[in-house]
Amino acid sequence: MGAFLDKPKMEKHNAKGDGNGLRYGLSSMQGWRVEMEDAHTAVIGLPNGLDPWSFFAVYDGHAGSQVARYCCEHLLEHITSNPDFQGGGGGGGPAVEPNVDSVKTGIRTGFLQIDDHMRQISEKKHGGADRSGSTAVGVMLSPRHIYFINCGDSRGVLSRGGAVHFFTQDHKPSNPLEKERIQNAGGSVMIQRVNGSLAVSRALGDFDYKCVHGKGPTEQLVSPEPEVYAIERSEAEDEFIVLACDGIWDVMANEELCDFVRSRLEVTDDLERVCNEIVDTCLYKGSRDNMSVVLVCFVSAPKVSPEAVKREAELDKYLESRVEGMS
Numbered sequence: 397m398g399a400f401l402d403k404p405k406m407e408k409h410n411a412k413g414d415g416n417g418l419r420y421g422l423s424s425m426q427g428w429r430v431e432m433e434d435a436h437t438a439v440i441g442l443p444n445g446l447d448p449w450s451f452f453a454v455y456d457g458h459a460g461s462q463v464a465r466y467c468c469e470h471l472l473e474h475i476t477s478n479p480d481f482q483g484g485g486g487g488g489g490p491a492v493e494p495n496v497d498s499v500k501t502g503i504r505t506g507f508l509q510i511d512d513h514m515r516q517i518s519e520k521k522h523g524g525a526d527r528s529g530s531t532a533v534g535v536m537l538s539p540r541h542i543y544f545i546n547c548g549d550s551r552g553v554l555s556r557g558g559a560v561h562f563f564t565q566d567h568k569p570s571n572p573l574e575k576e577r578i579q580n581a582g583g584s585v586m587i588q589r590v591n592g593s594l595a596v597s598r599a600l601g602d603f604d605y606k607c608v609h610g611k612g613p614t615e616q617l618v619s620p621e622p623e624v625y626a627i628e629r630s631e632a633e634d635e636f637i638v639l640a641c642d643g644i645w646d647v648m649a650n651e652e653l654c655d656f657v658r659s660r661l662e663v664t665d666d667l668e669r670v671c672n673e674i675v676d677t678c679l680y681k682g683s684r685d686n687m688s689v690v691l692v693c694f695v696s697a698p699k700v701s702p703e704a705v706k707r708e709a710e711l712d713k714y715l716e717s718r719v720e721g722m723s
Contacts, residue, residue, distance in 0.1 A: 399429075399430045400428045400429065400430065400684060401428055401429070401430060404425075404426075404427045404428045404679060405425070405426040405427065405432075406425060406427075406676075406679070407425070407426070408423050408424065408425050408672055408675065409423070409424045409425075410422065410423050410668045410671070410672065411438060411668070412667055412668045413438060413440060414440070415440035415441060415450070416440055416441065416448055416449070416450050416537070417694070417695055418440065418450055418537065418692055418693065418694065419667055419692075419693045419697075420438055420440075420452060420667060420690060420691060420692045420693070421666070421667025421668040421669075421670060421671045421690075421691050422436055422438060422668070422671055422688070422689065422690040422691070423668060423671035423672045423674070423675045423687075423688070423689055424436065424675070424686070424687065424688035424689075425675045425679070425686070425687045425688075426686055427643065427679060427683065427684065427685060427686055427687055428684045428685075429684070429685060429686050431460075431461065432461065432686055433456070433457030433458060433460065433461040433464055433528075433530075433686055434454065434455065434456055434457060434461075434464060434641055434643075434686045434687075434688040435454075435455040435457065435461070435464040435465050435467070435468035435530075435688075436452075436453060436454050436455065436468060436688055436690055437451065437452065437453045437455075437468045437471070437472060437534070438451075438452050438690060439451045439452075439472060442472070442476055442536075443473070443476055443477075444476055444477070444482065446476070446493070446538075448538070448539050449536065449537060449538050449539075450536070450537045450692075451472050451534065451535070451536050451537070452534060452535050452637075452639055452690050452692055453467075453468070453471065453472075453532060453533065453534030453535070453545070453639065453690075454532075454533050454534070454550050454639045454640060454641055454688045454689070454690055455467050455468050455530045455531065455532050455550075455600075456530060456531045456548065456549075456550050456641035456642060456643070456686070456688070457528055457529070457530040458528065458529055458530070458594075458596075458599075458602075459527050459528045459529060459602075460526070460527065460528030461528065462518075462526050462528045462601075463514060463526065463528045463529050463530040463600055463601030463602075464528075464530035466510075466514055467510065467530055467532060467600055470510060470513075471506065471507070471510055471532065471534075471600075474506040474507075474509045474510040474513070475502055475503050475505075475506030475507075475536075476502070476506075478502055478505045478506055478509060480498065480501045480502040480504075480505040481494055481498060481499060481501070481502020481503070481505065481506065482494060482498065482502070483495060483498035493538070496541060496626045499536065499538070499541075499543055499624075499626070500543070500624045500626060503536070503543065503545055503622060503624050504621060504622060504624060507532075507547060507600065507620050507621065507622045508613055508614075508620055508621065510600065511600050511601070511606075511613065511620035512613070514526070514600070514601060515603050515606075518603065526601065526603065527602075527603075527604060528601050528602075529594075529596075529599040529600060529601035529602030529618070530548070530599060530600050530601055531547060531548025531549055531550045531567075531596055531598075531599055531600075531641070531642075532545070532546070532547045532548060532550070532599075532600060532622065533545065533546045533547075533548070533550035533551055533552045533564060533639050533640075533641075534546075534552070534639065535552055535637055535639060535692065537629075537692075539629075540628065540629055541626050541627065541628060541629060542554065542626070542627045542628075542629055542634075542637070543624060543625070543626050543627075544562065544564050544624070544625045544627065545622045545623075545624050546564035546565070546567070546622055546623050547567065547598045547599060547600065547619075547620065547621065547622040547623070548566075548567050548596045548598050548599045549566040549567060549568060549595070549596050549642050549645075550639070550640065550641045550642060550645075551563060551564050551566060551639075551640060551642070551645050551650075552564045552637060552638070552639045553637065553638045553650050553653070553654060554627065554634070554636075554637050555634075555635040555636050555637075555638075555654045555657070555658070556630060556633045556634050556635060557630075557633040557635075558635070558658070559651075559654075560650045560651055560654050561627075562625070562627055563650050564623065564625070565623065566642075566645075567596055567597045567598035567623075568588065568595070568596065568597060569585040569588060569589055569590045569594070569595070569596070569597040570585055570588045571597065574597035574598070575597075577597070577615060577617075577619065578590055578597060578617050580615065581608045581611055581615060581616055581617045582608060582617075583605075583617040590605060590617050590618060591605075591617065594618065596618070597618060597619070598618060598619045598620065598621065598622075599618050599620065600620050602618045605617040605618035606618060606620075631694075631695065631696065632696060633696060634694040634696055635658070635693070635694060635696055635697045635698065636654075636657060636661075636691060636692060636693045636694060636697050637691075637692040638653060638654065638657060638689060638690070638691055638692075639689070639690040639692075640653075640674075640687075640688065640689040640690070641685070641686065641687065641688045641689075642685060643678065643683050643684075643685030643686050643687040643688070644674065644675075644678050644683070644687055644688075644689055646678075646683055646685065647678050647681040647682055647683045648674075648677070648678060648681065653674065656673075656674065656677065657670060657674070657691065658698050659704070660673055661693070661697055661698040661699070661700070662698050662699070662700060662701045662704035662705075663700065663704050663705055663708050664700065665699075665700050667691050667693060670691060671689050671690075671691050674689050674691075675687045675689060
């Protein structure tokens with residue numbers, strides 16, 4: 397789907413920051429695609445008294461960038477301001493830290509709310525629904541928990557103790573439970589796509605796939621419902637989280653990408669640079685999609701090691717001499 401350019405657009409958008417015991421970097425590149433449809437969010441310190449909390453997300457748009465852009469600006473606010481998230485409170489009293497169940501319910505409510513809200517906006521504006529859609533993969537970090545949030549086929553991975561500890565499951569139409577919902581809504585899965593057309597079974601937007609009468613929002617051909625997982629943090633072992641769109645995961649497996657990040661963190665503490673290297677590597681490995689990656693490092697992330705830096709310098713020198721020898 398989507399048209400391609402004659403040569404890839406390799407300019408990158410970067411950002412980085414730190415706070416709450418975290419450091420993050422991000423990189424996004426248009427690549428071979430005619431349009432850049434990805435978006436991302438990185439917020440350290442959440443509203444409503446949740447200063448020690450943080451939120452990061454990647455949105456992979458399709459059929460336009462409108463939904464991805466709107467979500468990157470407004471999804472967090474829909475999540476944190478709804479009463480479910482605030483544990484049914486939301487009164488004028490002092491902010492109470494929400495419990496795990498409230499957070500999970502509130503995230504789900506926020507997704508359903510923003511989806512309904514975007515539908516109303518686009519119907520008013522266009523007299524018909526906007527056709528674009530977007531996946532969303534995110535992570536909300538409280539002092540004690542990591543909440544992974546996924547809707548679609550972007551993916552989040554946690555590296556803990558030198559190995560992949562957790563990763564989100566992609567929502568593909570051929571997954572048995574997704575397929576069952578699609579068929580119950582009167583749709584079909586052909587060539588691993590919803591009605592032979594859309595490659596994801598859950599997404600925000602995509603309102604053409606959400607108009608089956610008599611079915612609720614989570615029973616449509618495409619569902620805006622996220623899967624939310626709560627994982628207790630381990631200060632001693634948590635290393636880093638990678639959030640990325642399928643333009644990255646199409647060409648790199650979970651373990652491969654985490655090994656790559658670990659090895660780069662031993663050479664540099666510049667997280668933007670590491671993200672740029674991920675994106676460049678995926679381009680050279682043949683990714684034809686937009687690419688976005690957010691890297692969030694904990695206190696126990698691998699540190700720069702003089703031996704690794706020395707090895708890298710020696711390898712660079714050796715390669716340079718080989719190249720000179722060939723010219």
